[in-house]
Amino acid sequence: MATPHRDNEHRRTFPALPPAGPDRASFAETWWGQAWLTALEKGALDTARLARGRGYAEQGRVDAITVTPGSVLAYVQGSRPRPYRAEVRLPTLDDEDWDRFLRSAAERPAHIAALLDKELPRFLADCGVPLLPGPGDLDAHCSCPDRGRPCKHAAALCYQTARVLDTDPFALLLLRGRGERELLDALSRLNATRAARADERGPDSLPGVRASQVLAHRRPLPPLPAPLPPP
Template sequence: MTAPRAPRHDDRRRTFPALPPRPGGGNGAFATTWWGNAWVESMEDSALDPARLQRGRAYASRGLVDAITVTPGRVMAYVHGSRARPYRTEIRLRTIGDTEWEELLDAAADRPDHIAALLDKDMPHALAESADLLPTAGDLTPDCSCPDDGYPCKHAAALCYQTARLLDEDPFVLFLMRGRGEHEVLADLTRRNATRSAAERTTAAPPMPTVEAHTALAPRTLPSLPPPFPAPSQPGRPPAYPEAPGAPDPLALDLLATEAAARAYTFLTTGLDPVAALTPWQDAVRLAAAHPGSGLTASTRALYRDLAAALHRTPTDLARAVAAWRQGGLSGLTVLEDAWDPPAGPFDRARPALAAADFPYFRPWRNRLATPSLQLRFGRDGLWYGYESDRDREDWWPRGTPDTDPVGALTALLGR
């Protein structure tokens, strides 16, 4: 007899349990995140009757909205009102086309800080704006089975307010409203990242010379030992480790074997250990930076999580440090974490050089020059490192290629 098949997971349909009454009642901003409040504002800006909005807000605060089901282009729930039977209430909005999705996913894959923010349940401003993820006034279309013809009625307003609380907890709900589920989005980002990583891999080393077994075992007088083989062009690849109950984590085994091979190769060819002088935090950043897909798949998300937790940091801290390491190695990480006072010289000449190149005014602070969204940091190695942040968020991420010339570093940061 054939065993029953497990129910198929539908990534494009999610039902959330009814939210409890809101602590503190209806005072203050209803949502706690900027994107949750943007969702509320899109409904409030197009509402025709403020009184219905206030009643809907009160309904939501009292927990009168049942479980909410989200599918592409639709949010639905039953809302309790003055009658015993709840009303079926919907909010509809436009889904995003395939071309817009391609542009959105390309933009996310280009920015490690955007991926790190999403995995931390945060929505970057620039990503939300790149494909008009958030609705504006008039984008939301309410519908309700109640006899009230208000736009919106209090039941639709209550559903809208409760939906903002869902968005606070999980911004991927917004992606689902626009047409694609969380697993689908993460799988697409993983594929794009893997494609880029494959293009960066070097070609495999040529096979080592061998001796046939019957020749090696034949009786003979052995000659003098031959000279050692020359060092290979690169470290060998470790074997694959299958998952097994009770066995160590395959990703951890692969990581340890790869690291052992790389360090042995460096000892063999140079006699030096490149890891010995690093602190545990610097070594964790180096390990994570060696894995371009880290933070996307389930196994590599575990790598980020475990490395960060072992050193009492967050995955976002590690993602930012990895971006700095990929920008400039140990020197790049030092620039991220070390603010210092450079002596007179190149740093003082930077602002006149930027002004002569028609770049905007940069405010100095220690070894940094900054605008609200761009920043140049002067390293102890004499290089300028570019940083970028969403305007007025003070959330700086390394971008671009270091340069001895501040104008060159800023040009690389801006992609000119």
């Protein structure tokens, strides 16, 4: 079973969620949670297994969920006394993708503030980084004998994972390879570097023209008039 005391920067365990109930309209309330479910439902080959998995999630059969880079893991209680070990894998992002994500997040202070408030700005998902999964990206595995992809146990895990992502988008970022503290520290360093470069440049100087250039193009003054005759 899950062991929260072993959690660290790259391993987070979320307590088992209570039953969702059959009256719940959707397992996801945020746009990124809904994107996760869209990837699940559009990539599944058997809608009947999805329906049974949703039923398991509604009944609260999914134990604590452990998120690590590239993996979501939980034990799911099926029809037998012993629960099954279900896992959903998702490829992690490479360093180039993370650099692009960090630069995009640092462009606007509001993006960092949103992340701290457990919100995921849409802009960060549209900055050229494949942050959210697409159909077929969720690679489901389970210890049950059913070879369906996903089986109902892995599907139940996916539905409950959407609820976890709703409450904390840093779980999605960890799943993609980076922990919360790691990302916030990187954003802090990036902002400090940008501020230092701005200080080195100093205030932008106003455009000017040399006095010699002005005088060179100055029109000559007309001659003075002749003096008046004496009275």
